[in-house]
Amino acid sequence: MAATTKRRQDDATAAPSNPIPSSSPAFGTPVHPILDRRTAPIPAPAALKPTILPILLPPATLRPLAFRTFTKKHNLTLTSAALSSLAAFIGRHCGSGWREEGLAERVLEEAAKSWKQCSIQVIVDGDGDGDTLRGILKALEGSMSGGRIVQSKTPALSRTSSFNFGPNPGTSDTGQSRPGLEAQNSFGMSALTVASDGEADEEEEEGDDPRHWIKVIGAFDQPKLVYNVQKKGFESSTIKPSLFPPPSHKTDLFRQRYQLIHQRVLRNESFQTPSFSAEASSLHRSASFATSTNRITPIANLLGRSGSNHLLLALLTILPSGTLALSDLTGTIALDVQHAIQIPEDSAWFTPGMIILVEGVYEEDYGASDASTLGNTGGIGGTIGGKFISFSLAHPPCERRTTTLGIEESNTATGPVFGWTDFLGLGSERATGARMRRIENKLLGPESAHNSNGKIVIAAEVNLDNPTTLTALRTLLLTYATGPVTEFPMTIILIGNFISSATMAGTPNTGSIEYKEIFNDLAAVLADFPDLIARTTFVFVPGDNDAWASVPVPRKSIPDLFTSRVRRVIAEANREVGNSLGKRKEGEVIWATNPSRLCWFGGKGEMVLTKDDLLGRLRRTAIRIKTQKEVENEEDTHEKSNGALEAGMDVDMSTSDKESQLDPDTITARRLTRTILSQSHLSPFPLHTRPVHWDYAHVLNLYPLPTALVLADAEAPPFVVKYEGCCVLNPGKIVEGRRRAKWIEYGVLHGTGRVMMEEM
Template sequence: MATSRRPEKPSALLENPIPSSSPAFGTPVHPINPRKTAPIRAPPALKPAPKPTVLPILLPPATLRPLAFRTFTKKHNLTLTSSALQSLASFIGRQCGSGWREEGLAEKVLEEVAKSWKKCSGHVIVEGDGDMLKGILKTLEGSMVGGRIAPASGLSRQTSFNFASGTDGQDTGALGSRPPLDSNTSFGMSGLEVEDKEEEEEFLKDPREWMKVVGAFDQPKLIYNVTQKHFDKSTTKPSLFPAPSHKTDLFRQRYHVVHQRILRNETFQAPTFSAARSATLNRTGSVSTSQTNTITPIANLLGRSGSTHLLLGMLVVSPTGTLALSDLTGTIALDLQHARPIPENGAYFAPGMIVLVDGSYEEDYGNPASGSNSTLGGIGGIGGTIGGKFIGFSVGQPPAERRTTTLGGGSEESDKNSLQGPAFGWTDFLGLGSERATGTKMTRLASKLLQPTSTYNIVMASDLHLDIPSTLSALRTLLRTYTPAPSDPHPVYPLAIVLMGNFSSKASLAGVPGAGSIEYKEHFDSLAGVLADFPQLVAHTSLIFVPGDNDAWPSAFSGGAAVPLPRKEVPSMFTNRIRRAVVEANREVWGAGKAKGKEGEVIWTTNPSRLSWFGVKGELAILRDDVLTRLHRTSIRFSEPEQDDEEGMPDATAVLTEESQEAMDVDPPNRPPVNAAEQEQLDSDTQSARALTRTLLSQSHLSPFPLSVRPLHWDFAHALNLYPLPTALVVADTDAPAFVVKYCGCTVMNPGPIDESGGRGRREGRARWVEFDVGKGVGIVRSEE
């Protein structure tokens, strides 16, 4: 019996496992041969992104010391040796480069090293000679990219720097065993983020941790570069015995600062488009048809007799005794017989000030230009006195510039209304960081620590004559006012108490009977006894002392006359008892344990000096000087204005009048600002306060006088600059009334004598001072019995 054989399947069916799409309808099993495709190639490997390069620098250990001290000692209670500081400075200079300060790279490196040291060692002293610090830096070096610590490098707080022996008893050397990549301690919510925030909040509970006093001799000296239009740090070290050329540079820099500030003012900027188009592009929403002003150099007046010009220069007294105006190109005699100040009774005009003068030039052909050098050391044009005279129509102060315009950091509304951005946002004027580099961080910290419902006051008192018993009684009244009751559950203490001289009513150490060195020290011992009666207040605040002209040492040879500014602090040999009183108060209040906040401290600073909080967030300029008396003695007296002066007023004069009507708030803060019509109805004290405020802020200088009127140390005159404008300014003037005035965003205050019985008003048994709220930016004059 024959058996049928089943036909074999084609070889294609054996090779191709794909079945027929429709075998029931008689379609062939494989009508089309399968297409052979080329194998898929793997994509080429992506080239790794080039690592950002860092240009190494040579960082001196002394420059890094303040930041290292704040990180290691203040925050982590560690002590750095000189060898450890040298190692950290070399490492940061090599790895972080020039951005170690501006970009905050060094602070993060120091923070990482400090926490790693505490994890790996229990020693309080950080030594640089051992293997521990070298191992930490070696491990950290492999985790840095472009000067920053790479977040994905596995540097968590719990596991990154484990230099102890492993669990199996073997020494791991540099890095311990890292956790797997999917663990929560490597990425995301690791100790690198959580623990930082917790420790930062624990450390920053006291706003006084972010307050710093900058002395006049510690401020960096910046020189304005006219070509590149920015500030450069001086390469020469300031000296008390500088070269004669530095005297000319002093006034030259003052002129450059005011001149560049005016050129960036909208009134002095030439329009780019036509008048109609520029009116439509006005961001403020108002149509402006005023003519653009142009400042004419004095040397360009030659050959333009009878024409009207607007000049910017310094008021000087010529050798013949006449008033003249000088700029970088030359000098011209002034005729202010028919001129009027802008505004009336609103500012002072004295020799040494840089002012705007609008008028007409009259050339004197019979008196050619002389060859005498100008006051500013003219560098262009004629460079000497120009023949003829300039008949002035009006004289005005240069318009001031707000701090937000100079540095930025203002509100969004002010940024939208401004045609340009901040002029010097990256410039570090006080050595505390620039607005662009640290402004955002400091604003966040300030909003976290300065609660809107609380008060954070800085108390300021002046003329603390310790040799007069009534002054010590007034000081007790001040200290008693800010000492909370024992039953208060939430006591509030001032951030700082600024006490300004003169600390003696007589010139000490000048041979005056009863004002020798022994008596001078006994006066401060009496002050220490008063402070010892208020231990709670002393242990919770910062005491800041600013000297006056009657204090040691300058009064020993000046006899109480004006001494060159800036001047150093009171010598420590007279103030040891006060330092011990503060130490005893801290020991009594805080005990041997760690303080919950910053302990009380005493700071003896220079005159003038700066008090900053949260870096560039706020700045308080402090000056003890009789400025108003000097202005009354040297200012120019103008003739009474005529009734028809307003009708024929030139365009430049109209601009000066418009610029001068800046709203000015006077204490109390809720008082509405007054206009020009109400200016005449104000009392003399208010007019003096407003005029003093407008003069100093417009001049951007604390002493706009010639050196013969107010001597200055040439190389340290930059410490008296008010550019950018500070948040607040304290001018302790004995003869000026006590006031609080706010102009262009700067609060200007004068506390007057602390003892009202010896000052204006003659009110017995009352103490007077000024307090400034840092959070709200409001100052007020207080008087208590």
């Protein structure tokens, strides 16, 4: 007995340490002693990995949770194919705990964030963009364990891909939401009270000069985005632009313009049916625009509705027969403006080529003779019979830049509209906005040493073949060169025409040699201010007389053949002043296109630069609209002709009664500003009036509205007008009379400008 006990103790001592107890010899498990749990607790197996039993998750079951995460929280739209892919992924990797344990919600959250990082589309598609979604799910699969996203795997993954699977920046450590942070998180960047290492290094390398964050985008370098009506978002064009495109691109030019304005108008609160109103009524003329519901009627839907009131959004055109007409995507109809008035009165111009809102009555002609008279076939898609008698005309209501991008003036997110769209190739507002605002406050804020340095100087109609112009330019440079370095402007923009007559057009003194000599004279003037030109960025925008004979817009920059002396002078100034610059950026010169865009701090600020005689073209081609008094004297039957359109114009300018007391220059400036910004286009004219390269017409769009718009129109008076958050500037001519130089100074930080004048 003692020997048996001794043998059992020896076997227990020699037995290997295994926490798994023996169950039964029938299963082939080795014999192990049962340890006393009071003295030797069994540790949990460290290498034991939780397993997930895959399930078949129907897409319809996942739809409510996916809708709440993608649509309600991230403003994305899931297609059926994408929902099926997500349901299959969650069912395979999360199993039966997808709902009770909240595993699916975390996966959907990370998938939505990753989609925003990788795509500008708001439609999450599993077909066309299936590669993107598959890449996101594949990256998620590598960071999951037991149905959960393992945070320890995240840092290594984020360094090798563009996805961000870190903790949700919109929540605190306790899981409670922190307002504002989720709205600022984008493209893998935190929101960002603390910059990432890469961003901090980049900011350190750029130094403390705000000019490091200035970029000029030429017309031929701007990305082309196409509005997709079905997806209600912008897509990158897959067609390479050409100077000799097929004829179908001419139609696309106007279709894109119409669709942009149409979606903008429909998003206006005045065109949305109130949820508390069950009445689907037409225009209420006596009601205010904010409380009435306005509906746009397609022209083809006018057939068979003679004598009824309608509101049309259409392109104002002139038919081959000479008849004024309206055209939209469904058809064309003759327009009668005999009784029409403008809303608001004398506030803008109306020319063929503009997309306008027209309110009136359809009058059908049962003689069926209009088709042959107007030179087109009747019916849908053609010129329908009859005419549209207009009572009031107005431009489409303008939309502020902050509304288009979904950002309020307080820089807080109000829900993305096109905030994730990268219009200029510099990063979207949602992706880089928070970081760019932080850098701007650091370099130009109240506590910055460069607070007074955030200035842009703009001079136009710089005719270098005129000696008086060179004197005025010298006065401009002397105004800033005599001040401290911190007062030097960031950018000096000089806009043509740089020669009085068209270059190489066959007229005397306009050849290539003479054209090169005028820039040599400019270089001689710049050489007298080395300290200024070594700390400033010069931007040159050509006019119609510059470089070559007049061609369609956009126009290319001035060739380097004529500007070598100017570049040489600025390079010499950089060498001379280089030792005192420190981390500041050297002087540079940029030969821009017409039009072009000057941006600062990414997409934080955008200034559109264009040279055109807009005022003269508007006055020459505008149709005459009678005043309200003239209409009342002719007919007393249209007492309510000012209708809902009058209340609908969100006007921050004076009314016609007050405008009558203003000087003519102010009235002209306001009319010009309202016309261009309401059309959201730099050339709202027919192609025979202002030729445009069809494939590059997108660079003429003003959507979203820029921060500032420079209309270098020599015929218009110098002015600074702010409308719907956009500061519109016209420098006029640099020479005012014989003894004064005139230009505009624009402040980047405050977004305002002022007209400057100095005696020469």
